[in-house]
Amino acid sequence: xxxxxxxxxxxxxxxxxxxxxxxxxxxxxxxxxxxxxxxxxxxxxxxxxxxxxxxxxxxxxxxxxxxxxxxxxxxxxxxxxxxxxxxxxxxxxxxxxxxxxxxxxxxxxxxxxx
Amino acid sequence: xxxxxxxxxxxxxxxxxxxxxxxxxxxxxxxxxxxxxxxxxxxxxxxxxxxxxxxxxxxxxxxxxxxxxxxxxxxxxxxxxxxxxxxxxxxxxxxxxxxxxxxxxxxxxxx
Numbered sequence: 297x298x299x300x301x302x303x304x305x306x307x308x309x310x311x312x313x314x315x316x317x318x319x320x321x322x323x324x325x326x327x328x329x330x331x332x333x334x335x336x337x338x339x340x341x342x343x344x345x346x347x348x349x350x351x352x353x354x355x356x357x358x359x360x361x362x363x364x365x366x367x368x369x370x371x372x373x374x375x376x377x378x379x380x381x382x383x384x385x386x387x388x389x390x391x392x393x394x395x396x397x398x399x400x401x402x403x404x405x406x407x408x409x410x
Numbered sequence: 411x412x413x414x415x416x417x418x419x420x421x422x423x424x425x426x427x428x429x430x431x432x433x434x435x436x437x438x439x440x441x442x443x444x445x446x447x448x449x450x451x452x453x454x455x456x457x458x459x460x461x462x463x464x465x466x467x468x469x470x471x472x473x474x475x476x477x478x479x480x481x482x483x484x485x486x487x488x489x490x491x492x493x494x495x496x497x498x499x500x501x502x503x504x505x506x507x508x509x510x511x512x513x514x515x516x517x518x519x520x521x
Contacts, residue, residue, distance in 0.1 A: 328509070339514035340453070340501060385453060389510065397443060397466060398503070398510055400453040 298323045302386050302401035309376055309408050317371040317404045319360075319386035327388040329353075329362050329369040330398070334383045343371075343384070376408045412436045414513035416502050422519045423492055431487045431516045435504030442485045443503040443510060444477065446470070453501065459485065492520045 303318040321327065331343040331353070344353030349364035358373045369386060386401040415434045423429050435442050444456040457467040459477055476488045485504075489496055497520045503510040 330509075332512075339499075340512040342509070342511075345509060387453075396441060396505060396507075396510070397455045397458050398445070398453075399455065402452045 298327070298388060298390055298399045300386050300388055300399055300401035302384075302404050304402075304404070306405040306407060309406070311378055311408055311410050312375045313408075315371070315373040315376045315380075315406065317384055317386075317406070319369045319371065319401060321367050321369065321386075321388050323367075323388055323390055325390045327390050329360070330387045330389065331358070331360055331369070331371050332385040332387060332400075334385065334403070336382070340385070376406070378408045378410055381406055381408045412511075414502055414504055414511050416500075416513040416516050418516060419514065420517045420519070422521065425494055425520055426491050429489050429492055429518065431489075431500050431502075431518070433485045433487075433502030433504075433513055434483050435485055435502065436506075436511055437483070439504035439506045439511075441465075441505040441510075442477075442479070443505070444487045445501045445503065445512075446498040447501065447515075448495075448498045456487070456500075489518075492518075494520050496520050 299322045301320050328347045330345045332340045333343045344355040346353040346362035352361045360371045383403045385403045387398045389396045389398045417432045442459040447453045457471045458465045474490045478486050499515045501515045502513040
């Protein structure tokens with residue numbers, strides 16, 4: 297079955313530091329890949345997505361590239377802010393099936409200190 | 411921008427009681443989903459729904475759970491007899507194709 301593995305957290309960075317959160321996946325079909333962000337006490341917000349190999353998703357300074365050869369979708373940001381403190385989930389959606397359910401990683405908690 | 415809505419935002423119930431969580435998906439979407447997130451844990455798939463029937467369900471989705479689309483807009487999750495371990499955040503999602511749009515969630519607390 298499908299699975300997503302994220303780097304373990306929590307991750308604590310100083311403001312303006314470089315962020316990388318690793319994500320690798322296993323899928324039987326041709327998945328779409330997503331990063332979601334969850335701020336404290338809130339729901340899931342789509343941060344960025346990529347639907348095919350070599351696509352780069354980007355939003356709010358965050359980027360991730362769909363690497364089929366390494367089955368990875370690592371999240372990066374060049375300069376984090378305190379407001380980026382949240383839990384980040386990597387997920388895949390298997391477009392091979394119409395149902396297209398999402399499979400999530402465990403989540404990585406990011407804390408950015410001023 | 412259209413969005414998925416969920417009610418209530420927080421539901422407190424006693425063990426053994428029935429609860430119904432409600433969702434209004436985005437109007438032109440055809441695929442509907444429920445997920446749950448136990449506090450501090452990962453988001454887990456419960457069930458997907460298409461063309462008025464369940465298309466896939468996880469092992470979590472046992473006989474205590476049911477889903478329904480009673481009219482053209484609502485999508486509900488019913489838990490017949492709640493247990494303490496049902497306490498979680500429940501997210502509804504809808505999809506037109508690959509991308510799923512998530513609602514804000516309902517926090518269910520079973521006491």
